[in-house]
Amino acid sequence: MIDEKILFAPGHTACAGCGQSLAARLVIDASGKNTIVGNNTGCLEVFSTGYPYSSWRVPFIHSLFENTGAVMSGVEAALRHLGAKEGINLIAQAGDGGFGDIGLQAFSGLWERGQDILTICYDNEAYMNTGIQRSGLTPIGSRTTTTPVGPNAAAGNVRSSFSFKKNLVDIALAHRCVYVATASVHVPLDLQRRVKEAHKMKGPKFLHILCPCPLGWQSDVSLTAEIGRLAVETGIWPLVEYKNGELVNVKKFKELKPVEEYLKLQRRYNHLFQGEAGAQALEAWRAVVQENVKRFGLLEPTAQA
Amino acid sequence: MKQFLEGADAIARTVALCRPGVISAYPITPQTHIVENLADLIAQRKLQCQFVNVESEHSAASCVLGASAAGVRAYTSTSSQGLLLMAEVLFNIAGMRLPVVLCCVNRSVSAPINIWNDQQDIMAVRDAGMVQLFAESVQESCDLHLQAFKIGEDPDIMLPVVVNIDGFTLSHGFEAVEFPEQSAVDVFLPAYRAPYKLDVNNPMTLGPLCGPEYYLEQRYAIQETLNREVMAKVQKVADEFTAAFGRKAFGLLEEYRMEDAETVLLSFGSLCGTLKEAADALRAKGRKVGVVRLVTYRPFPKEALVRALAKAKDVLVFEKCISLGADGPVYTEVTSALYGAGAKVAVNGYVCGLGGRDVALDEILAAVDARERVSAKFMNVKQENLGSFI
Numbered sequence: 001m002i003d004e005k006i007l008f009a010p011g012h013t014a015c016a017g018c019g020q021s022l023a024a025r026l027v028i029d030a031s032g033k034n035t036i037v038g039n040n041t042g043c044l045e046v047f048s049t050g051y052p053y054s055s056w057r058v059p060f061i062h063s064l065f066e067n068t069g070a071v072m073s074g075v076e077a078a079l080r081h082l083g084a085k086e087g088i089n090l091i092a093q094a095g096d097g098g099f100g101d102i103g104l105q106a107f108s109g110l111w112e113r114g115q116d117i118l119t120i121c122y123d124n125e126a127y128m129n130t131g132i133q134r135s136g137l138t139p140i141g142s143r144t145t146t147t148p149v150g151p152n153a154a155a156g157n158v159r160s161s162f163s164f165k166k167n168l169v170d171i172a173l174a175h176r177c178v179y180v181a182t183a184s185v186h187v188p189l190d191l192q193r194r195v196k197e198a199h200k201m202k203g204p205k206f207l208h209i210l211c212p213c214p215l216g217w218q219s220d221v222s223l224t225a226e227i228g229r230l231a232v233e234t235g236i237w238p239l240v241e242y243k244n245g246e247l248v249n250v251k252k253f254k255e256l257k258p259v260e261e262y263l264k265l266q267r268r269y270n271h272l273f274q275g276e277a278g279a280q281a282l283e284a285w286r287a288v289v290q291e292n293v294k295r296f297g298l299l300e301p302t303a304q305a
Numbered sequence: 306m307k308q309f310l311e312g313a314d315a316i317a318r319t320v321a322l323c324r325p326g327v328i329s330a331y332p333i334t335p336q337t338h339i340v341e342n343l344a345d346l347i348a349q350r351k352l353q354c355q356f357v358n359v360e361s362e363h364s365a366a367s368c369v370l371g372a373s374a375a376g377v378r379a380y381t382s383t384s385s386q387g388l389l390l391m392a393e394v395l396f397n398i399a400g401m402r403l404p405v406v407l408c409c410v411n412r413s414v415s416a417p418i419n420i421w422n423d424q425q426d427i428m429a430v431r432d433a434g435m436v437q438l439f440a441e442s443v444q445e446s447c448d449l450h451l452q453a454f455k456i457g458e459d460p461d462i463m464l465p466v467v468v469n470i471d472g473f474t475l476s477h478g479f480e481a482v483e484f485p486e487q488s489a490v491d492v493f494l495p496a497y498r499a500p501y502k503l504d505v506n507n508p509m510t511l512g513p514l515c516g517p518e519y520y521l522e523q524r525y526a527i528q529e530t531l532n533r534e535v536m537a538k539v540q541k542v543a544d545e546f547t548a549a550f551g552r553k554a555f556g557l558l559e560e561y562r563m564e565d566a567e568t569v570l571l572s573f574g575s576l577c578g579t580l581k582e583a584a585d586a587l588r589a590k591g592r593k594v595g596v597v598r599l600v601t602y603r604p605f606p607k608e609a610l611v612r613a614l615a616k617a618k619d620v621l622v623f624e625k626c627i628s629l630g631a632d633g634p635v636y637t638e639v640t641s642a643l644y645g646a647g648a649k650v651a652v653n654g655y656v657c658g659l660g661g662r663d664v665a666l667d668e669i670l671a672a673v674d675a676r677e678r679v680s681a682k683f684m685n686v687k688q689e690n691l692g693s694f695i
Contacts, residue, residue: 033505033508034505036505045512045514049512049513050513050516051513051514051515051516052519054510054513056508056510058505058508059503059509059511060508060511061371061503061511062510062511062512062513063370063394063397064367064393064397066363067363067367067394068367069364070364070367070368070371071367071368071370071371072371073329073357073359073364073368074327074329074368074369074371074372074373074379075371075372075375075503077326077327077329077355077357077371077372078327078355078372078373078375078379079375080355081326081353081354081355081372081377082326082375082376082377088505105360105361105363105364106360106361106363106364108360109360109361109364112360113357113358
């Protein structure tokens, strides 16, 4: 059963089909009422805290775009000083830009100091709140408003739109986070289990959640969960779990679906299905999958093997 | 009993007497000695406090923001580029109405890089909504810290307070300093009781999105608090301080030999020591010269200033800062206050001491004698150094 405590109230102003609102609610309901949430500026803070309303039924603090890692470090230190940290879950969360680009330094500091906080990246793969601009976590060939498609796109944007997606899992592991995992909104119980696993461990934790965004990904609002499922089943978004640096859990498949099944549901990738440049980008996507297969052993051994 | 101590050491001991629960800081000269001393006091179990070593001043300010939001007394210190890096957070702390105390060890700003004293750094964030105090001596640097927490944490105020001290002159200078007893400090400054905080038993949302319908009143409220509650509270706390510890605290401003002064030298910070010497020297020659020293710069004490300068004929403003392309910020505000009140007085503005350039007594005396009409005259410009960009 999904936890139905509903600590994230309905009535907020997220877009229809928003993956992030779904993920945020699953996270806070799995965390429980003895939780304090810090949030960088971004869609989630904007659609859930428009004064005089708030969806948050737990203490919630938003300060700036890039500082929740440091703000929550201060909250954690304050609770330690008061002797009140025990039994309180702390979450410092941000979108992909707020976490992996502008906010990364503060999260790095939080992790490196070993502070007892669950850090969460709600990854919708671009700056959606400001109107779909490219972030460091925008994947290969994505069309955004700052990586538009046109005759000169390859020349003008080769570095930006065809670069690899910044690997936050590896960055978190390099900081010796005690718990590092990925998650997807199409498997809510699994996502909530990961949140609970994280809270059980003392120290810095990192959860990276892929959050399909119908607005930015130009996908049908009814397909949010489906696109999340395909991201996992194509091997593009492996579901992995590390404890104390050891890979302890990988979601494996007998066979992976072709990347096209995932990409074709999103109009941000329309241009990949035409021309030489598109073909090259698709090859790059397949290479990403092969890398994941090799690194995580995504394919179950066949009976013959 | 007085102790002969470096300024930073004395300030750290005073901060410890204030019992902060969280301190966060990032190294920058000339601030570092303050937080080094505080870290050592914690290591020696003389202060029970969490010290968070962060990776930037932006995070230091954010960390004390979070600690204050969690209901704990929080302190940080910085200088120059560090303060500029904090700028965004400082506006945020004030807007979120959190009573953090920050010591700005005033230093010049880059470029060229220069670690020495002036007051350009703090002027860059003068509009942030923070209470701003300036110390003249090491003793006053300590005393203003004790007052700063009391002012900021008042439930009617709830704003950050900056104690400005001149880099090196006050942070590294040695002075015989008097310390109050811990028991007396605990009476003067009781434990912080946050009127709102992050509390799982009473969940609230801090830092929400605020549209055109509500934003303006939030800023108006800060303006009202500064100009009414803080203006009154600063003087009240100064009087309470004087009563509790037997040392004069000035509150909004200090008047020195102003009884019949016609020429007034006006500044803030440690430069006022030189101005007082100049006034003494000129008084010895029969000239009617006094000094007005701004202790509180935000809120700007307009009414107190107009009262203090009611009999003045000439006012000379000396400041170690400049709004490039305009005049010195304090000159601008002094003229605004005086002329706005209809005062018939000549005000001259002098920019001096940038990047640690010494300001000599003779230069002050020469400015008084010059009887010129200037608004942002740079003192002691060396012609031989002009003509090439570094």
